Amino acid sequence: MSDQNWERGVLEKLAMSAIVEQRRARHWSIFFKVLTFGYLFVILFVLMGWFDKSETALSTGKHTALVDMQGVIAADSAASADNLIPGLQAAFKDKGTQGVILRINSPGGSPVQAGQINDEIRRLRVKYPAIPLYVVVEDICASGGYYVAAAADKIFVDKASLIGSIGVLMDGFGFTGTMEKLGVERRLVTAGSNKGFMDPFSAVRPDQQEYAKQMLAQIHQQFIDVVKQGRGKRLKETPDTFSGLVWNGQAGIEMGLADGYGSVESVARDVIKAEEVVDFTVKEGFADRLAKRFGAGVASAISFSTQSGVTLR
Numbered sequence: 444m445s446d447q448n449w450e451r452g453v454l455e456k457l458a459m460s461a462i463v464e465q466r467r468a469r470h471w472s473i474f475f476k477v478l479t480f481g482y483l484f485v486i487l488f489v490l491m492g493w494f495d496k497s498e499t500a501l502s503t504g505k506h507t508a509l510v511d512m513q514g515v516i517a518a519d520s521a522a523s524a525d526n527l528i529p530g531l532q533a534a535f536k537d538k539g540t541q542g543v544i545l546r547i548n549s550p551g552g553s554p555v556q557a558g559q560i561n562d563e564i565r566r567l568r569v570k571y572p573a574i575p576l577y578v579v580v581e582d583i584c585a586s587g588g589y590y591v592a593a594a595a596d597k598i599f600v601d602k603a604s605l606i607g608s609i610g611v612l613m614d615g616f617g618f619t620g621t622m623e624k625l626g627v628e629r630r631l632v633t634a635g636s637n638k639g640f641m642d643p644f645s646a647v648r649p650d651q652q653e654y655a656k657q658m659l660a661q662i663h664q665q666f667i668d669v670v671k672q673g674r675g676k677r678l679k680e681t682p683d684t685f686s687g688l689v690w691n692g693q694a695g696i697e698m699g700l701a702d703g704y705g706s707v708e709s710v711a712r713d714v715i716k717a718e719e720v721v722d723f724t725v726k727e728g729f730a731d732r733l734a735k736r737f738g739a740g741v742a743s744a745i746s747f748s749t750q751s752g753v754t755l756r
Contacts, residue, residue: 551608601692
Protein backbone atom coordinates (compact mmCIF):
# COMPACT_ATOMS: atom_id res chain seq x y z
CA MET A 444 0.00 0.00 0.00
CA SER A 445 2.83 2.35 0.77
CA ASP A 446 4.25 1.81 -2.70
CA GLN A 447 0.87 2.55 -4.26
CA ASN A 448 0.48 5.70 -2.17
CA TRP A 449 3.95 6.79 -3.16
CA GLU A 450 3.21 6.24 -6.85
CA ARG A 451 -0.12 8.01 -6.52
CA GLY A 452 1.56 10.99 -4.82
CA VAL A 453 4.14 11.22 -7.57
CA LEU A 454 1.47 11.07 -10.23
CA GLU A 455 -0.55 13.78 -8.49
CA LYS A 456 2.50 16.01 -8.24
CA LEU A 457 3.28 15.47 -11.91
CA ALA A 458 -0.31 16.25 -12.85
CA MET A 459 -0.34 19.41 -10.76
CA SER A 460 2.98 20.49 -12.23
CA ALA A 461 1.59 19.98 -15.73
CA ILE A 462 -1.50 22.03 -14.87
CA VAL A 463 0.64 24.82 -13.42
CA GLU A 464 2.85 24.83 -16.51
CA GLN A 465 -0.23 24.97 -18.74
CA ARG A 466 -1.58 27.93 -16.78
CA ARG A 467 1.76 29.71 -17.02
CA ALA A 468 1.93 29.03 -20.74
CA ARG A 469 -1.64 30.32 -21.15
CA HIS A 470 -0.82 33.50 -19.20
CA TRP A 471 2.31 34.14 -21.27
CA SER A 472 0.32 33.46 -24.44
CA ILE A 473 -2.31 36.02 -23.41
CA PHE A 474 0.44 38.50 -22.47
CA PHE A 475 2.17 38.19 -25.84
CA LYS A 476 -1.14 38.40 -27.69
CA VAL A 477 -2.03 41.61 -25.85
CA LEU A 478 1.46 42.96 -26.53
CA THR A 479 1.16 42.07 -30.23
CA PHE A 480 -2.28 43.67 -30.54
CA GLY A 481 -1.02 46.79 -28.75
CA TYR A 482 1.95 47.01 -31.13
CA LEU A 483 -0.31 46.60 -34.17
CA PHE A 484 -2.70 49.21 -32.74
CA VAL A 485 0.14 51.74 -32.43
CA ILE A 486 1.26 51.02 -36.00
CA LEU A 487 -2.33 51.49 -37.19
CA PHE A 488 -2.51 54.84 -35.43
CA VAL A 489 0.70 55.98 -37.12
CA LEU A 490 -0.37 54.77 -40.57
CA MET A 491 -3.80 56.35 -40.27
CA GLY A 492 -2.18 59.63 -39.29
CA TRP A 493 -3.96 60.07 -35.96
CA PHE A 494 -0.69 61.10 -34.34
CA ASP A 495 0.22 63.25 -37.31
CA LYS A 496 -2.38 66.01 -37.31
CA SER A 497 -1.15 68.68 -34.92
CA GLU A 498 -2.32 72.24 -34.76
CA THR A 499 0.33 73.45 -32.35
CA ALA A 500 4.09 73.18 -32.24
CA LEU A 501 6.41 73.13 -29.28
CA SER A 502 9.11 75.76 -28.98
CA THR A 503 11.68 76.60 -26.37
CA GLY A 504 11.97 80.34 -26.92
CA LYS A 505 11.67 83.13 -29.43
CA HIS A 506 11.17 81.87 -32.94
CA THR A 507 9.75 82.47 -36.40
CA ALA A 508 6.51 80.59 -37.00
CA LEU A 509 6.10 78.88 -40.38
CA VAL A 510 2.87 77.84 -42.10
CA ASP A 511 2.96 76.16 -45.51
CA MET A 512 0.37 76.62 -48.26
CA GLN A 513 1.18 74.13 -51.00
CA GLY A 514 -0.83 73.17 -54.07
CA VAL A 515 -4.25 74.02 -55.42
CA ILE A 516 -6.52 75.93 -53.03
CA ALA A 517 -9.67 73.85 -52.64
CA ALA A 518 -12.00 72.66 -49.91
CA ASP A 519 -10.63 69.10 -50.01
CA SER A 520 -6.94 69.96 -50.40
CA ALA A 521 -4.01 70.58 -48.07
CA ALA A 522 -4.31 74.28 -48.99
CA SER A 523 -7.90 74.60 -47.78
CA ALA A 524 -9.09 77.22 -45.32
CA ASP A 525 -9.85 74.45 -42.81
CA ASN A 526 -6.17 73.46 -42.82
CA LEU A 527 -4.52 76.87 -43.14
CA ILE A 528 -6.53 78.86 -40.60
CA PRO A 529 -5.88 76.64 -37.53
CA GLY A 530 -2.16 76.67 -38.30
CA LEU A 531 -2.11 80.46 -38.61
CA GLN A 532 -4.10 80.87 -35.40
CA ALA A 533 -1.73 78.62 -33.48
CA ALA A 534 1.30 80.43 -34.92
CA PHE A 535 0.06 83.86 -33.81
CA LYS A 536 -1.10 82.59 -30.43
CA ASP A 537 2.25 81.05 -29.44
CA LYS A 538 4.02 83.33 -26.92
CA GLY A 539 7.42 82.77 -28.50
CA THR A 540 6.38 83.83 -32.01
CA GLN A 541 8.23 86.94 -33.20
CA GLY A 542 6.84 86.82 -36.71
CA VAL A 543 4.92 84.50 -39.02
CA ILE A 544 5.98 83.32 -42.46
CA LEU A 545 3.36 81.95 -44.81
CA ARG A 546 5.28 80.02 -47.45
CA ILE A 547 3.22 79.80 -50.66
CA ASN A 548 3.65 77.54 -53.64
CA SER A 549 0.23 77.57 -55.28
CA PRO A 550 -1.23 78.18 -58.76
CA GLY A 551 -4.53 79.33 -57.26
CA GLY A 552 -7.93 77.73 -56.84
CA SER A 553 -11.20 78.47 -55.10
CA PRO A 554 -12.01 82.17 -54.59
CA VAL A 555 -14.08 81.24 -51.54
CA GLN A 556 -11.25 79.35 -49.83
CA ALA A 557 -8.71 82.05 -50.74
CA GLY A 558 -11.06 84.76 -49.46
CA GLN A 559 -11.56 83.01 -46.13
CA ILE A 560 -7.81 82.68 -45.60
CA ASN A 561 -7.25 86.32 -46.59
CA ASP A 562 -9.93 87.49 -44.15
CA GLU A 563 -8.43 85.46 -41.31
CA ILE A 564 -4.93 86.79 -41.93
CA ARG A 565 -6.20 90.38 -41.74
CA ARG A 566 -8.13 89.57 -38.55
CA LEU A 567 -5.06 88.01 -36.92
CA ARG A 568 -2.88 90.96 -37.87
CA VAL A 569 -5.31 93.28 -36.08
CA LYS A 570 -5.57 90.99 -33.04
CA TYR A 571 -1.77 90.59 -32.77
CA PRO A 572 -0.41 93.93 -34.02
CA ALA A 573 3.10 93.26 -32.70
CA ILE A 574 3.48 90.10 -34.80
CA PRO A 575 4.12 90.67 -38.53
CA LEU A 576 3.13 88.19 -41.21
CA TYR A 577 5.30 87.83 -44.29
CA VAL A 578 4.66 85.73 -47.38
CA VAL A 579 7.59 83.90 -48.97
CA VAL A 580 6.88 82.74 -52.52
CA GLU A 581 8.59 79.64 -53.82
CA ASP A 582 7.92 78.61 -57.44
CA ILE A 583 4.51 80.18 -57.95
CA CYS A 584 2.01 82.42 -56.16
CA ALA A 585 -0.65 83.03 -58.78
CA SER A 586 -4.31 83.98 -58.79
CA GLY A 587 -5.90 82.54 -55.63
CA GLY A 588 -2.43 82.17 -54.13
CA TYR A 589 -1.82 85.88 -54.66
CA TYR A 590 -5.31 86.63 -53.30
CA VAL A 591 -4.06 85.14 -50.01
CA ALA A 592 -0.63 86.78 -50.22
CA ALA A 593 -2.11 90.27 -50.61
CA ALA A 594 -3.11 90.20 -46.92
CA ALA A 595 0.53 89.99 -45.75
CA ASP A 596 2.67 92.81 -44.37
CA LYS A 597 5.25 92.07 -47.05
CA ILE A 598 5.74 89.61 -49.90
CA PHE A 599 9.17 88.13 -50.63
CA VAL A 600 9.99 86.25 -53.84
CA ASP A 601 12.82 84.65 -55.77
CA LYS A 602 13.77 86.49 -58.95
CA ALA A 603 12.42 83.53 -60.96
CA SER A 604 9.21 83.01 -58.95
CA LEU A 605 5.93 83.38 -60.82
CA ILE A 606 3.51 85.88 -59.32
CA GLY A 607 0.27 87.63 -60.27
CA SER A 608 -2.43 86.21 -62.56
CA ILE A 609 -5.07 88.50 -61.04
CA GLY A 610 -8.07 87.18 -62.90
CA VAL A 611 -11.01 84.78 -62.76
CA LEU A 612 -12.12 82.01 -65.09
CA MET A 613 -14.94 79.54 -65.56
CA ASP A 614 -13.93 76.65 -67.77
CA GLY A 615 -15.69 73.72 -69.36
CA PHE A 616 -16.22 71.88 -72.65
CA GLY A 617 -18.87 71.72 -75.35
CA PHE A 618 -19.77 68.40 -76.97
CA THR A 619 -22.76 69.34 -79.12
CA GLY A 620 -20.92 68.89 -82.45
CA THR A 621 -19.51 65.53 -81.42
CA MET A 622 -22.93 64.34 -80.27
CA GLU A 623 -24.49 65.27 -83.61
CA LYS A 624 -21.82 63.32 -85.51
CA LEU A 625 -22.37 60.28 -83.29
CA GLY A 626 -26.14 60.56 -83.49
CA VAL A 627 -26.50 61.05 -79.73
CA GLU A 628 -29.56 62.93 -78.52
CA ARG A 629 -29.37 65.01 -75.34
CA ARG A 630 -32.41 64.59 -73.09
CA LEU A 631 -32.27 67.15 -70.29
CA VAL A 632 -35.28 67.83 -68.08
CA THR A 633 -35.07 70.70 -65.59
CA ALA A 634 -37.30 72.55 -63.15
CA GLY A 635 -36.18 76.14 -63.57
CA SER A 636 -35.30 77.76 -66.88
CA ASN A 637 -31.64 78.16 -65.97
CA LYS A 638 -31.05 74.92 -64.06
CA GLY A 639 -29.07 73.54 -67.00
CA PHE A 640 -26.75 76.56 -66.78
CA MET A 641 -23.77 76.17 -69.15
CA ASP A 642 -24.54 72.48 -69.69
CA PRO A 643 -21.67 71.08 -71.83
CA PHE A 644 -24.03 68.84 -73.81
CA SER A 645 -26.38 71.66 -74.82
CA ALA A 646 -25.88 74.59 -77.16
CA VAL A 647 -24.60 77.79 -75.52
CA ARG A 648 -27.36 80.21 -74.64
CA PRO A 649 -26.26 83.85 -75.13
CA ASP A 650 -28.20 85.05 -72.09
CA GLN A 651 -26.53 82.49 -69.83
CA GLN A 652 -23.10 83.29 -71.25
CA GLU A 653 -23.65 86.99 -70.59
CA TYR A 654 -24.78 86.25 -67.03
CA ALA A 655 -21.62 84.17 -66.46
CA LYS A 656 -19.45 87.05 -67.70
CA GLN A 657 -21.18 89.48 -65.33
CA MET A 658 -20.70 87.10 -62.40
CA LEU A 659 -17.01 86.64 -63.22
CA ALA A 660 -16.58 90.41 -63.53
CA GLN A 661 -17.98 90.87 -60.02
CA ILE A 662 -15.61 88.27 -58.56
CA HIS A 663 -12.73 89.83 -60.50
CA GLN A 664 -13.53 93.21 -58.99
CA GLN A 665 -13.54 91.65 -55.52
CA PHE A 666 -10.07 90.27 -56.28
CA ILE A 667 -8.87 93.68 -57.50
CA ASP A 668 -10.20 95.40 -54.38
CA VAL A 669 -8.38 92.91 -52.13
CA VAL A 670 -5.09 93.48 -53.95
CA LYS A 671 -5.43 97.26 -53.83
CA GLN A 672 -6.32 97.15 -50.14
CA GLY A 673 -3.42 94.87 -49.31
CA ARG A 674 -0.71 96.51 -51.41
CA GLY A 675 -1.81 100.11 -51.04
CA LYS A 676 0.55 102.74 -52.41
CA ARG A 677 3.22 100.13 -53.12
CA LEU A 678 1.21 98.94 -56.13
CA LYS A 679 2.33 100.53 -59.41
CA GLU A 680 -0.83 99.92 -61.41
CA THR A 681 -0.66 99.53 -65.19
CA PRO A 682 -3.29 98.46 -67.76
CA ASP A 683 -1.93 94.89 -67.48
CA THR A 684 -1.85 94.64 -63.69
CA PHE A 685 -5.31 93.09 -63.38
CA SER A 686 -5.45 91.46 -66.82
CA GLY A 687 -4.59 87.96 -65.62
CA LEU A 688 -0.97 88.04 -66.75
CA VAL A 689 1.73 86.44 -64.64
CA TRP A 690 5.20 87.91 -64.02
CA ASN A 691 8.50 86.70 -62.64
CA GLY A 692 9.69 87.82 -59.23
CA GLN A 693 11.90 90.58 -60.56
CA ALA A 694 9.07 92.16 -62.55
CA GLY A 695 6.70 91.62 -59.63
CA ILE A 696 8.92 93.73 -57.37
CA GLU A 697 9.14 96.49 -60.00
CA MET A 698 5.32 96.51 -60.29
CA GLY A 699 4.79 96.60 -56.54
CA LEU A 700 3.25 93.13 -56.42
CA ALA A 701 6.12 92.04 -54.16
CA ASP A 702 8.49 93.82 -51.79
CA GLY A 703 11.85 92.13 -52.23
CA TYR A 704 13.86 88.94 -52.52
CA GLY A 705 13.91 86.45 -49.70
CA SER A 706 13.62 82.85 -48.54
CA VAL A 707 12.22 81.42 -45.31
CA GLU A 708 15.69 81.34 -43.80
CA SER A 709 16.70 84.86 -44.84
CA VAL A 710 13.40 86.44 -43.76
CA ALA A 711 13.53 84.67 -40.40
CA ARG A 712 17.16 85.68 -39.87
CA ASP A 713 17.34 89.17 -41.35
CA VAL A 714 13.79 90.55 -41.19
CA ILE A 715 12.11 88.91 -38.19
CA LYS A 716 15.44 88.51 -36.33
CA ALA A 717 14.44 85.09 -34.98
CA GLU A 718 16.49 82.47 -36.80
CA GLU A 719 14.83 79.44 -35.21
CA VAL A 720 11.90 78.35 -37.40
CA VAL A 721 9.02 76.38 -35.87
CA ASP A 722 6.55 74.73 -38.26
CA PHE A 723 2.87 75.25 -37.35
CA THR A 724 1.50 73.73 -40.56
CA VAL A 725 -1.47 71.47 -39.90
CA LYS A 726 -0.59 68.03 -41.24
CA GLU A 727 -3.37 65.94 -42.69
CA GLY A 728 -3.27 62.27 -41.76
CA PHE A 729 -4.33 59.36 -43.94
CA ALA A 730 -7.66 59.08 -42.15
CA ASP A 731 -8.47 62.74 -42.86
CA ARG A 732 -7.59 62.45 -46.53
CA LEU A 733 -9.60 59.23 -46.86
CA ALA A 734 -12.65 60.80 -45.21
CA LYS A 735 -12.47 63.86 -47.46
CA ARG A 736 -12.11 61.75 -50.60
CA PHE A 737 -15.05 59.60 -49.55
CA GLY A 738 -17.14 62.69 -48.85
CA ALA A 739 -16.20 64.23 -52.18
CA GLY A 740 -17.14 61.00 -53.95
CA VAL A 741 -20.56 60.95 -52.33
CA ALA A 742 -21.13 64.63 -53.14
CA SER A 743 -20.20 64.15 -56.79
CA ALA A 744 -22.90 61.52 -57.11
CA ILE A 745 -25.58 64.05 -56.13
CA SER A 746 -26.07 66.64 -58.88
CA PHE A 747 -27.76 69.76 -57.55
CA SER A 748 -25.01 72.13 -58.66
CA THR A 749 -23.97 73.91 -61.85
CA GLN A 750 -21.78 72.22 -64.44
CA SER A 751 -18.78 74.56 -64.21
CA GLY A 752 -16.74 75.92 -61.34
CA VAL A 753 -15.29 79.38 -60.83
CA THR A 754 -11.55 79.38 -60.28
CA LEU A 755 -8.91 81.97 -59.45
CA ARG A 756 -6.09 80.89 -61.73
